[in-house]
Amino acid sequence: MGYQEHVEGKGISSFTISQNGNAVYKKNYNKTKLCLTVLTVLVFCLSTFYIYYSYTAIEICKTKPCLQSTVTLMNCMNKTVDPCEDFYEFACGMFETNYPSYTTSDNSWTDIIMSKVNYKVKKFLSRNNGADEPEAVHKTRKFYTACLNFTEGLISDDSNYYSPLWRLWEELGLDENYLNDTVALDLEIISSKFRKYIDSNIYFGISTIEDPRNSSSHALLSISTFEESSKFKLKNDKMETNNATINENIPKFIEYFQLMTDQLLNRNQTCQKRISNSLLLNTSMELSYFNFEYSKLRHDAFHTEIDIGKIMTLRELQNLTDETQFKFNWTLYLRELFRENEPRVYEQLLENSDDYEIITDNIVFLQNVFSLLSKTPTKIIKMSVLSNAVNNLLKFQIVPETWSPEYCFSLTTERLGMATGYAMVDTLDDSTKAAATEMNDNIIWAFHKMISESSWMDDETKNATHRKLDYTKTYFGYPNNYTNILNDLYKNLNITENHLENLISITRFHSKKLWNNLVQKKDGENKEWKMNPDEVNAYSDPSMNAFFMPAAFLQAPLYHNGLEALNYGMTGSTIGHELSHNYDNTGRLFNEYGNVLQWWTNKSYEEYSRRAGCMIDHYNNILVTMHNDTMYVNGNQTLNENIADVVGLKESYFAYLRYVEKHGQEPRLPGMEKYNSEQLFFLGYAVQFCQYDQSGFEYYDESNLHSPSSVRVRGVLSLTQEFANAWSCPSGTPMNPKKEKCQIW
Ligand SMILES: [Zn+2]
Structure with a gap:
């Protein structure tokens, strides 16, 4: 209904007229008929001409x-x-x-083009290195190949492959002893280690953002909510009957924690019992409750409409944090974070941390998180930190059953996307x-x-x-100057034959490279x-x-x-x-x-x-x-x-x-x-x-x-x-x- 086609010379009426035109072949006719016939012939000729003209035009x-x-x-x-x-x-x-789609349950033009692009990038990664290609592309191929070579055989036979992961775990310095009352919570130190070594945050996000007052100057340190919401669900059905105290729940937590870390670090080959992180999170009602409350804060913050962040000094942020009664020393945390990763910021913080400017997109969220922490028993916070660490270790998990060239490919494009994109220069x-x-x-x-x-x-x-x-x-x-940008971007990234080692270096690399923006002026033209x-x-x-x-x-x-x-x-x-x-x-x-x-x-x-x-x-x-x-x-x-x-x-x-x-x-x-x-x-x-x-x-x-x-x-x-x-x-x-x-x- 309602649709009228814009079609020249193709309407029904013109065909009707041309069918009428057949009348000219009748032999017996009178004067009126003759006039009608002449008229009909004329109309026929005109319409034929019109149709012909329309189509040829x-x-x-x-x-x-x-x-x-x-x-x-x-x-x-x-x-x-x-x-x-x-x-x-x-x-x-x-x-x-x-x-x-023969592989997934959905499809779109983006998906269809993406699979074409992936095919092209895969072929590009499988090629031999070209002399005229940026060094970063060679590193990327090496990363991809090391991943492909990390086959099932190596996983089970060569325990050396896991040693980089053990070293990482040792650097984080977290084990079940952390739960002892004699060990300090040290949230500042542990949060900075999470950020430095595993490119991860615990209770709040930290990143950099352009200075809204002057976007061409260096960026500001942004203390923020997370980019994604959190979806933890409280398992009421299992927990309702659990009236145990925190201390009574600790042995179960430790048992699961050890099982998880052994499994992820490939430490105890005889251990067959595979468990998931959600078991760990639900060992104690208080821990579940804390996670649930925290997820709610994150969820609410995610849906708070905020246009531009608020700029404040570190002293102001500290005062607002102190109001919550939770002890978190921002200067200590940031110094630990930047000491090795960006010494120039570290120096600035040593000189005068109080006036150091930061930007935050939601101070209410930060205050709510610290209020929640202040009301939570230290032991529960420690359990939450440990389960968070295990969760991060999962990122490095090697599951032979799901190991595939496809996995290596998506890992390479995800972690080294700016270099895999080089496959597109000829398009x-x-x-x-x-x-x-x-x-x-x-x-x-x-x-x-x-x-x-x-x-x-x-x-x-x-x-x-x-x-x-x-x-x-x-x-x-x-980008303009693509080759230079690529080489500059990845110049400090070391890629070896060991896939796990590569995965760890690249994680640290991503965590570190961001902080340059805090001291360097923005150069949009020459950036990735x-x-x-x-x-x-x-x-x-x-x-x-x-x-x-x-x-x-x-x-x-x-x-x-x-x-x-x-x-x-x-x-x-x-x-x-x-x-x-x-x-x-x-x-x-x-x-x-x-x-x-x-x-x-x-x-x-x-x-x-x-x-x-x-x-x-x-x-x-x-x-x-x-x-x-x-x-x-x-x-x-x-x-x-x-x-x-x-x-x-x-x-x-x-x-x-x-x-x-x-x-x-x-x-x-x-x-x-x-x-x-x-x-x-x-x-x-x-x-x-x-x-x-x-x-x-x-x-x-x-x-x-x-x-x-x-x-x-x-x-x-x-x-x-x-x-x-x-x-x-x-x-x-x-x-x-x-x-x-x-x-x-
Ligand atoms: Zn849009």
């Missing part, structure tokens, strides 16, 4: 990428669905049937770079146009926005990216006012589709999306240099908030169905992503119109001639989101900031008038509802 693209695009789109589309009723079903209805030729750059320029032009035409922003804010846009930097593929070139994704960095698109993204069907209409619909909308993040509810806080400074007038900000509120309501009302399960979208949680989707698509659409203005109309797709370029643009936009997910809504829990894929199609397009026009969706149809179409720009 439409140029059809016959290149291989165009043919491939037709196949891709046709395989995804369900043409029995009315596009004005449900454009996601229309565009993606057959995706699951035609693109089944980005000059013409691809030029076309992507032109697309990007057109998108920035389109955003300028949207800002200029917006009725609600005052001139002051408009000018500042134009200025910020002018300063925006875009990077495609991989936050995303590797072999990742099918893109990101924006508000503190740099920049956007990055790794080489792996620029591949069919997201790119190289034969027609720019499809490229703009897919990759263009992603560029627009990332660009718009710099102006979403968080990105708008950063100015053109990436510094946090108010550059909006209050009046413009009020109107922005009203418009954002409209978006929140729009998404809150979207009900999604997946595997007979239903869910309402959380408009607040997904606001920034939804703004980026809606604004980004519009930018890319206007950018495409500009492309056509410059280069002329594009041909149509073979076999899909009835769809014009604008329709293909929106079809491409939708098809990039085709996916299925057997786990249903699990993925869309409270931590996911994106709307489900189907909503990124339906929700966004139903707010886009240009879509309704291109597909002639009458007002009042689901894809072109009568209510207000919320727009920021």
Whole structure:
């Protein structure tokens, strides 16, 4: 219902006329009949000419990428669905049937491209070293090979292989004696060891972050909540009957602790009993309760909306910590952490630790954690620390049953991703770079146009926005000076033939390299990216006012589709999306240099908030169905992503119109001639989101900031008038509802 095709010379009426034209062959006729016949012949000739002209006037693209695009789109589309009723079903209805995954229960274009990229990277890692390749690539191959050679035979026969892990365990210095009352808790020292040796935190996160006041200066030390929530569940059923005191539970805890460490360190070969860490955590009711309370704090902190962290001195942080009555000496902790890892910071802390500046994203979380610790018996904290250590040791666990080349491959890409990404350098030729750059320029032009035409922003804010846009930097593929960056990045990393040794060195390496930022000025141009070139994704960095698109993204069907209409619909909308993040509810806080400074007038900000509120309501009302399960979208949680989707698509659409203005109309797709370029643009936009997910809504829990894929199609397009026009969706149809179409720009 409601859909009217834009098809030249192919309507039913013209065929009806041509069928009528057969009447000219009748022999007996009168004058009226003659006139009618002449008229009919004339109409027939005209319509035949029209049909012929229409078909010959439409140029059809016959290149291989165009043919491939037709196949891709046709395989995804369900043409029995009315596009004005449900454009996601229309565009993606057959995706699951035609693109089944043989290995996992879900599939998407990102997964499909990722498996192609992985194949390429695997071949790259299996090649011999090339003389012209960066040294870092050779190290990466060595790491991969050492992992592959760590075969089952070696695991059982050669106990020397485990000695690096034993040394690590000794360095941490934790064993069951830690539970003795005579041994101090020493949380500062132990926390710093966790961070130094196993790249891990115990009760709070510590990292570095750009200084929001001046993003080009050195970074600030960030004491933070964790990036992920914690999911510990209290096992009430097992624990309810346990009325034992803490001391009565200790022997059980020690028994499990020893079993776990023996197992992980391969120390006691005769021990057959395999246990899991959850047993350890549930040996005592108090320990379970502590873990549960702590997880709750982490969970709440994860969902607290915080834009920019708060800068304070170490003295201020210490005072706030002391208020909780828990004794934690920040200076001691940080000195221990930096003594070997970053002596320059260590020196600064020796000189004057009180005035040392840090940034924290949630001081309430930190205070709550220390309050919880202050109320918890020391023995329970110690048990928690020990179980945490065991949990970290699991990262180095070797399980012969799950040992596979696939494991080694994902470990290598995960730990040395910046170097495995080197496999992608040959995918980005000059013409691809030029076309992507032109697309990007057109998108920035389109955003300028949207800002200029917006009725609600005052001139002051408009000018500042134009200025910020002018300063925006875009990077495609991989970093400039990639070879130098790689060699510099991994120069201190030592890779040997022993896989475990490598795993430990690389863990320490990652823990250490971060702290450079605290003393060195930021050099965005000559730094590794936050995303590797072999990742099918893109990101924006508000503190740099920049956007990055790794080489792996620029591949069919997201790119190289034969027609720019499809490229703009897919990759263009992603560029627009990332660009718009710099102006979403968080990105708008950063100015053109990436510094946090108010550059909006209050009046413009009020109107922005009203418009954002409209978006929140729009998404809150979207009900999604997946595997007979239903869910309402959380408009607040997904606001920034939804703004980026809606604004980004519009930018890319206007950018495409500009492309056509410059280069002329594009041909149509073979076999899909009835769809014009604008329709293909929106079809491409939708098809990039085709996916299925057997786990249903699990993925869309409270931590996911994106709307489900189907909503990124339906929700966004139903707010886009240009879509309704291109597909002639009458007002009042689901894809072109009568209510207000919320727009920021
Ligand atoms: Zn986004």
